[in-house]
Amino acid sequence: xxxxxxxxxxxxxxxxxxxxxxxxxxxxxxxxxxxxxxxxxxxxxxxxxxxxxxxxxxxxxxxxxxxxxxxxxxxxxxxxxxxxxxxxxxxxxxxxxxxxxxxxxxxxxxxxxxxxxxxxxxxxxxxxxxxxxxxxxxxxxxxxxxxxxxxxxxxxxxxxxxxxxxxxxxxxxxxxxxxxxxxxxxxxxxxxxxxxxxxxxxxxxxxxxxxxxxxxxxxxxxxxxxxxxxxxxxxxxxxxxxxxxxxxxxxxxxxxxxx
Numbered sequence: 201x202x203x204x205x206x207x208x209x210x211x212x213x214x215x216x217x218x219x220x221x222x223x224x225x226x227x228x229x230x231x232x233x234x235x236x237x238x239x240x241x242x243x244x245x246x247x248x249x250x251x252x253x254x255x256x257x258x259x260x261x262x263x264x265x266x267x268x269x270x271x272x273x274x275x276x277x278x279x280x281x282x283x284x285x286x287x288x289x290x291x292x293x294x295x296x297x298x299x300x301x302x303x304x305x306x307x308x309x310x311x312x313x314x315x316x317x318x319x320x321x322x323x324x325x326x327x328x329x330x331x332x333x334x335x336x337x338x339x340x341x342x343x344x345x346x347x348x349x350x351x352x353x354x355x356x357x358x359x360x361x362x363x364x365x366x367x368x369x370x371x372x373x374x375x376x377x378x379x380x381x382x383x384x385x386x387x388x389x390x391x392x393x394x395x396x397x398x399x400x401x402x403x404x405x406x407x408x409x410x411x412x413x414x415x416x417x418x419x420x421x422x423x424x425x426x427x428x429x430x431x432x433x434x435x436x437x438x439x440x441x442x443x444x445x446x447x448x449x450x451x452x453x454x455x456x457x458x459x
Contacts (some may be wrong), residue, residue: 213398219247242282355387384413
């Protein structure tokens with residue numbers, strides 16, 4: 201088990217429906233990371249922006265973006281995660297993909313599709329909670345709109361960190377800030393949120409506010425409003441063990457089953 205885990209949050213603009221250009225841009229940003237890190241996190245739909253025309257950008261799990269992620273993970277000896285549009289069994293998924301240095305791949309399909317934008321009409325919903333095991337850490341990956349639904353994130357699996365990747369727009373950024381902190385507090389877990397910046401082709405503006413919180417809701421970092429940036433945060437398993445043993449709030453949580 202590794203006590204310290206270093207996470208690189210990459211807050212970036214996205215080129216609309218242009219996977220090749222987005223991969224190139226993220227390659228340049230990853231090359232700027234000179235500190236040794238364990239995990240690199242990219243935003244939601246990092247190859248395309250939040251598009252409702254998935255047929256324009258979809259890939260398979262054998263596609264160019266997965267090959268790119270595998271190369272980075274192997275060559276940099278780092279895990280890399282983010283969501284992209286995947287086509288599988290004649291359906292489209294907003295899929296979080298986590299690639300490990302040894303070539304292992306974990307995936308999570310976004311459960312809560314953003315009906316306000318019609319995501320429910322274009323993408324199939326996932327129905328499985330996922331816990332990623334990496335370097336002795338248990339990581340719970342979630343995507344954007346999932347943040348509004350605390351039951352789906354409830355820490356019934358003794359996870360150490362929950363990650364949200366997003367295209368969360370500027371007009372509702374106060375909710376993003378508040379809910380990331382709340383998910384950390386109620387689950388006694390680190391909470392990482394990586395959001396994009398810039399303007400998309402639908403004229404939606406994104407202001408970032410990518411952030412990290414510890415298991416008591418203490419803010420470890422928040423990237424500046426509206427700019428591209430890379431932030432590295434260091435997490436400690438000792439912190440989680442200490443607060444959970446001392447306070448034991450998770451022992452009193454409600455029991456429930458999901459339908």
